[in-house]
Amino acid sequence: MDNYKQSAQAAEGALASDTLAAKKVFERHYSQKIGVLAGYLPKESKYVASWLSGIVKEALAAREGKSAEDLQPAVLAMAELLEHHNELRDLVRLMIAEGQDVHRQYEPDTTYTVNSIETMLYAMNHIIMRAPPFTPDVPHSAFPMSGLFVYMMWTRGGERVFKDDKFNAKLADILDAWCTYLDSPTSLNVITTGAEGWLNTKSYTDNDLDQFVSKQQQRDDPVHWGYTSFNDFFHRQIIANTRPIDGAGNPAVVTSANDGTVYRIAREVKRTDSFDCKSQNYSLENMLDGRHVDRFVGGDVVQSFLSGNNYHRWWAPISGTIIEKRVVPGFMFSELYGEGFDDSAGTQSQGYEANVNTRGLVFIESDDPSIGMVCVMPIGITEISSVDIQVEVGDKVKKGQELGWFSYGGSSMCLIFQSGAIKQFTIVNPEPDSDSDNGPFIRVGGQIAITHTR
Structure with missing residues (x-):
């Protein structure tokens, strides 16, 4: 394991330089960021810290007269992990200190009270005992864990913390506990x-x-x-006639698996590629967790982002047979440092996240050999990252049939096609490296491509 203390001074120097350069770019295109357009963020890049400080204040007030044992079990387990692993504890402290530096660059006039491991843990404890309210003027209240970590994510310390296996495992348990709460009738107080x-x-x-x-x-x-819970509302069912299935009887028409905004269309995707660089390439070995990779080398990927108000269930883009399904555990709050400060907590790193985040894999074999196999890959981004697959191996599915849903949290979706299967995409590919991240909207069941079907 690296000596985290020795890296702190160099990391802090790099952070200061990187922050000043990134701020100019960030402010120029902030208003067009996916997070703003999707409702995750306020229209101005300010005031996250003041909202977060309110959370910390409430959490510390609730703690008065109580001991550490009154923490929720999953949060207590994180506290015990950090207590007994000195190097990881030092790295988390570095991440928090660097997060304060990022905050000072972007919100110099606001107080930021996440200043220790203790305040971080009590904020997490407070968040997972509540359902997010609807407060459109304070968007981070709807995505509070993203608000807690947003400054820490874009730091050299955070870059390592959110990839640490031990930290990630405890964080996943905390998010699972929150998901259980949001599945309960108690969470209906905001519905x-x-x-x-x-x-x-x-x-x-x-x-x-x-x-x-x-x-x-x-x-x-x-x-x-x-509605029976907050999550029941979050992945609410849609009225059927608002999402008709395009080309229902035409196998040459491929439809979108989800509502969302197109992030990228990539063609001739490689078996392995560099995904932790500015281009955020797709690496099939990583994305598919080594499953059926040979079938997809040289094929195509279309990725889209689901905002908080999108329909969060996903449908089959073709008809066929379910060959395999699985959920691959992965990262949740890791973002690509080279993208610069991302106030939307990771939405600018979706290509990278497709390779490393918690994700589902649903492999569908078409009855038409010219289409072959298609992989539907729902990806969790931040918050709970919960992927629920509702079909079984061997099931025959029709185009437009429901495959599963996301519970509360950020979401992205990749559809992966074999080489030669897609004749033409019928949706627009956003310009790479443009200031605007606002790709075209796609609706679940709507046509996105035409295949070479005979």
């Missing part, structure tokens, strides 16, 4: 029509609830509209 409820008039408009909620649900349950 109401109140001022901070996700069913109020503004949320109804902002989140296009008319496409999801039937009048019958509202009549039968005027308080929660039939």
